[in-house]
Amino acid sequence: MKNALPFLAAALLLSTVPSAAQAPVEQAESEPQNGFSYSYPEERLEALPQLAEQMAVFADSAERDFATLVAESEDAMPDSPALANLTHSEDWGIAGETETLLSLAGTIYEYAGGAHGNTEFASLLWDVRNDRMITLTQLFTDRYSGLAEIDGAYCANLQAMQREHGLQDGEWGDCPLLHDMTVVPVAVRDGAPFTTIRVLVPPYAAGPFSLGPFEVDVPVSDSLIALVKPEFRSSFASGS
Template identity: 30%
Template sequence: MRIRMGKVYWALASGLLLMSCREEAPEPLPSESAAATPVPPETPAIVSGARDVREETDDFLFEYSYPVEAGRIPALAAMLDARLERERTSLARQSAEAREDAGDDGFPFNKYSTGVEWQVVADTPRFLSLSASLSSYSGGAHGNYGFDSLVWDREADAALEPVAMFTSLAALEEVLGEDLCDMLNVERATRRGEPIEPGSDDMFDQCVPLSDTTILLGSTNGRAFNRIGVQMGPYVAGPYAESAYEFTLPVTRAVMDTVKEDYRSAFAPRN
């Protein structure tokens, strides 16, 4: 699991960005919901392709889910299931080792946890854009949280990182960077109750490069990507107490110029 301290880690506020980035569509019917009643891992909840697994032992709590749209694509479901098994195996091993170490050192053991929740950001004819909220706890003062994302290409039957659809991260940053930095500083000032000091050398007053963020591709019409979401986990744009920062920017003509030719038809400008 990529808990990115630049590209990482579980979004308490991820629902806000998903609502702004995802296509405008009615809520799914109850029978199509990705959520399901928690059950033991040996009988995971599977509803029309959705999966929702919850396992709790003396050592750990493990939660992992993905929506029906992902479950209905066999290769994508297989990939997400493989990640599920890796995450669970890693958590079980690490928590068992931590419990043993705590006993040897005479310290109390705090149960570990891992959470991964995949959600649909946009579903277009060729692509399914997904975002993941991630969380983890490994016995410290508090847990960590952050993000992940992917785009599934139905034609290629393969997963892509959103940035792979652009000519380069640098080209996209040249177009989005200034606007994103301005938006970030306005939100920082709102949360802190004071403007950013000009010329400050505080690391939490600086612009954040796209390489330290998670990028989402969204759509308002279900036909083409016309929004770009940018998520910044804790410690990326501010201290942990400021929580995550999330922004949505339109796909403009300038952004279109940074999209690779093979994917140009999947995007549309939204000014």
């Protein structure tokens, strides 16, 4: 499923992503069944049939993958107590919505055996007017300049967070590549423009597992807005 997403990281804190912009991801409720759960705001997506269909496809794929994990684990370790705790939980919510763009963010928690489970993050950007998925880079007139504009602030902010934990040197001293992380445009509320670009860094990517994930906010700048294609530009406003 990861490869099917437009931009995804190994892609929210262990169960949800609190928003520094005060725009919590709106979660649809679900009940886990046999260790598997998948939720997304179905009612909100009714006006976008292609998106609703895509989310259902993702759900079916995730459930099949989990069934395969369970079957393979039962074959490999039939007497392991870990079998009772195998888990795949995936929760999607809306991080912001304008007349032209819908930003979705997902939390993926999986326990596949071993000492502990792990959390990954996912994001999905939707062109509302054309009811189609787009990538982050498709927002920009020049994708390299757009990513570079985000990357500079992301890396500086993350390294400041790493230094606070004494991680500035050695194994954890570098920034994980932006294109390997989950990038989520965030608005303070639905209908408002996106003022934050949030980079979600999963456990192990920028520090030891004990520190959990990092949530790195990059305020939308005027120079970034200037790089957004005209048809999407009204969906962004300066966050600085």
